[in-house]
Each structure stands twice: as C-alpha cells, then as structure tokens.
Amino acid sequence: MDTAKNRDFDLSANAGASNIQLMTMALDASNSGVIITDHTQPDNPIIYCNKAFENITGYSRKDIIGHNCRFLQAQDRNQKEREILARCIAEGEECRVEIRNYKKNGDLFWNELYMAPVKNEAGEVTHFIGIQNDVTWRKNAEHDLRQQKTVMEKKIRERTMALKDSEAFLSSIIETVREGLLVLDPDFNVLSANYHFLRTFKVSLEETVGRQLYDLGNHQWDIPKLRDLLIKILPTNNPVVDFEVEHDFPHIGRKLMLLNAYRVEFEGQFKDQILLAIEDITERREVENRKDDFLSIASHELRTPLTTIKGYVQLLERAMPENASQKFLSTFGKVSVYVERLNALIGELLDVSRIQSGNMELHVARFDFDAMIAEAVDGMRATVPTHNIMLKGQTGASVIADESHIAQVVTNLLSNAIKYAPDSKQIEVNIANVSEYVKVSVKDFGLGMSQEDRKKVFERFYRGVEIQKKFPGMGIGLYICDQIIKNHNGTLWVESEIGKGSVFSFTLPKAGKEQHG
C-alpha cells in the first residue's frame, strides 16, 4: 500500500479557506467518525478522517490517510457486508451496512457504516463520504438478546421434548398396565382410554374418547355416589379408593368392577386430569367367596363324622362292662383326647381362613369377665388333670367382646402352657385391672423360649426352632389369639426365658358402666 500523502482535501474549488476550516471543526466535533475517500485514485484511498474516526478506531491520522478502509476489517475478510459495500462503491451508490471492524489494539467493534458517493457535474463519482458509528454496545445487546432467545428456544425445545417424553412415558405405562384406565378432564370427559379398558368392556376408542364418563355404555358409571366422589377429587385431592360397581354392562354382562381414581397434574392445556382405574374383580371375588365357602363347608363336613365317632366312643364307654381292664379304659380315654385334638385343628383351620379373608365375625356382647375366665380355667382343669392351674385375682369388670373368642384365647394360652411345660405341673392365671383395661396373664414354668422365638411366635405357622421336632402342632394357635385380641383393641405379648418358663399376657378394654333404664 502506498504511503499516504497528508494533503488537504478539496471539495470545491470555490470554497473559501475559512469555510473549510469551519467545516473541518464541525466535523471534528461530531461523535460519528467521518472519512472521505478519493474514488478517482486507485484503490479508493482515504483522504480525510475526523477526530471521532481516530477515537473510534484507535488509529491515528497518519495510520489512516492513504489506506483503503478495508484495513479496519483486519483478518475478518469474509463478511457478506463487505460484498455489499464493494458493489455499492463499484456502482457509485449509497449504502448502509453494519460491519465487524477491528481497532488498532485488535478489539472488535461493530461499525455502522453509511457510505454516500459524491459526483461531479458529469455524474461521475469522485469521492465517497463514509460516516461511522460504533454500535458495538447495541450489537452486543442485540447479540445477548439473540443468545437469550436461542437459550430460551433451546429450553422450550427441551421442555417440550421432556413433556413429550413424559407423556410418552405415561402413555406407555397406561398401555401396559393390566387394568382399564381412563384419563378424564375436569368435566369428566374421556381424554384417553387404554387398550385394556377397551378390551374389558369390548368397546372401541371412538365410542369412548371424547364422551363424558357418565354417558359411556348404558350409563353404568352414572351413580350418584360415584359422581359425588369424583366431583371432590380435583378440589380436595381426595382419591376415590376401591369403589365397587356391580352392574349389567353392555357386551359383557353382569360384572363387579373396582374403581380407583386419582388426580394427576400435568403441564399445559389440561392441567388437572383424573386417572380412573377400573378393574374387573368379578372372578377374584367369586374365588374368594368360594374359598371361604369351601373352608367352612370342609370344616363342617369334617366335624360331622367326627361327631359320630365321638358319639359311638361315648356309647361304648357307657356300655363298658364293670370288669373292663385298665388298659381298655385308658385306650378309650385316649380316643377321646384325639377326637378333641382333631376337632381343635379343624376349628383352627377355619379360623385362619376367616382371618385371612377378613371374615372373622364378632358376636359382641357384654359379659362378666371374671366368670368367663373361671369357666375357661375350669374347662381346662377338667380335660387336663395332670396340671395344677391356679387362678389368682379378680377384676369385677364387664367386657364388651365376643365371649367365645376370648375364651378361645384363654384356652389356647392354657393348652400351650400345659403342652410346653411337660415337666412342671404348676400353671398360674392372673387377672387384674390395669387402668381402663383388664389384664390376663398365663404363666408356666416350662421350657420357655429364645428371643428369636419370642419375636415370631405370633406369626402364622411359626413354631419354635427347638420345639417343632418334639411337639405336634401347626403353629397357628398364637396367631389366631393375636388376631382375636387385636380385633378387640387389646394387645397380646410374651415374656419368656429359656428353661424358666413363659408368661403370655393380654389386655382388653373394659366396658363402661352399664346403662340402666
């Protein structure tokens, strides 16, 4: 590049020297950088620059004059603004571009450049005037804005994806569960139904989605109680739990359906939705009932021949000749014992099945607690003369409970005490008042049990580790006792030490004073 000659420019031959000076001062006072290039010279060199141009670019006048203004672009030569600029200059037109320029120290600045041609009388372009403004600040702001916008857009994209994902996730769950599912909007219109629902009710998507729940089928869900519960879901967040509907449904006939409904929160359009799960429990219920029937029938059927056996044994006993041998008599006695044991086992089986199916019926009435205990103890004394059962204390209390169940617990604890204390004859039954409860303790001085056994003896089918080989049993007696006492709002527990014996105790709430009149 040729070295610039520092010469004054001359716009008009007529311009007076003072005028030029005035104008130069005005230009130097401007905040915008101003340059003038000479189009008549090769490579269009800068022949004038004002103070502001020096300030903006950081270059001094001597670095500027004579150069083509492209030096401002440093190595950043591929901007499309440059082409616009070049074309305008070539064609002698004005133009406005924003272009990246670089200060002397290398800092980027955004130059808002306005270039206007100056023409002579013949219409030929002689000069260009360039006005520059440093718009870096604005550009940065714009850039930040754009950046923010892209970040935002990215976030929105991601969010939408996530939403789509979670929706896809949700619908994949909805499709896979083996339960009929409906998604309802707040007005109980069906938004979607899963495959299992359609299959259960033998309906199509078209006759389901978009319709109100209560209009489905033969208005099977239009039940005032259900409406009530569903209405409350969204405002109160209370789910509908295990609502049973027995109904003659179209296509599938009479069925028992179990309904559960929850509020689900989504983002976006349908914020609150209701997820309604419908399960056909017809068969399950039938099986349950049948199982319960089966066990009670079985136990009844087993007891009937047992009754006959017991009857014949007793008839034989009564017909026993005076001179019957001791052996003959004791054998008879043993038959009766085993008949009783079989009977007790049958009863326990039935009890377990009832507890498991939740069908343990309580026949609750007020009774004299002390009398009930005395009766149970007497009954035990009569059947087991080998042990000495002492009854201590009294409560004078009444209890409102199922007397036969409580008596069963006492009998059970006593027979365990006897069974698991074969070498000690003493058994103590204590009854007492403790606050608003009566308390019964059955104490033996027998085998006792380990800590591990203590923790588990109330579990179904659990039998002591050491004991199970030596004593017969099914391990359900204490389980039944525990369930019975729990059903009566009491507690049953054990204290025991190996080799010293065990104390089983339970409490029951006392009845309030009897109302007279």
Add this chain to the structure above:
Amino acid sequence: MDKKKILICDDDEGIIDVLEMIMEEVGHEVMSVNDSLKVQEVIDKVQPDLLILDLWMPRLSGQDVLRYLRSHPQHDKLPVIVISASRDGEQIANAAGADQFIAKPFDLGNIVESVDALLN
C-alpha cells in the same frame, strides 16, 4: 321319668344313629327324620315332646324349621335343642328361638342333661 317322645332332625345318618341310641338308652321314645322338608309333617303326626335339630341341612335349614315352629302357636312351646358344627351356630340358634344350643362334636352326657332339663 316318664317315657317322652324325642324327635331328631339331622341330615346325617351317623348322628341320627348315635342320638337314637343314647336317647333309647336313657329311656325315651325316639323318632327321626333326615329330610328337613318332612319335619313339619312328622311333628304334626307324632307330636314330640322335644326336638333335636341340626342347623345346616340341605333344602330347608334348621333355622327355617325353627322360625316356622316359633311362628305357629301350636308349636311355639315345643322345646328345641339345636346342634351344629358351625361356629356361629349358637348365635343363629338363639336368634331363631332355640331353647338350647350344643356344638358338634357334642358330649352325650351334655345332650342327656339338656334333654332332661328341658323336659322337666
């Protein structure tokens, strides 16, 4: 004690046999019916002094028999002992108006005592 007429109604022949034997042994006159649908007819014919009645029978349950008896003035004083192997038998029997409930498997001594007590 005079000879009394005892009617036994149970669908199980074994139980009928045992009860017949014990009642005869203690000197009563015994009749039995194993079809509860016929019990009404038999009662009218033989006019028993006491009925031993099973609860769980096919066709007509002991509960229904008892209800029928208690709602007819000519029978509502007839002493009835209900025998049953079901756990809630006692509640059902009491509610339907039985004089006495004895669980199966029963003790013959118990049956004899209860019969005597009700006949006096």
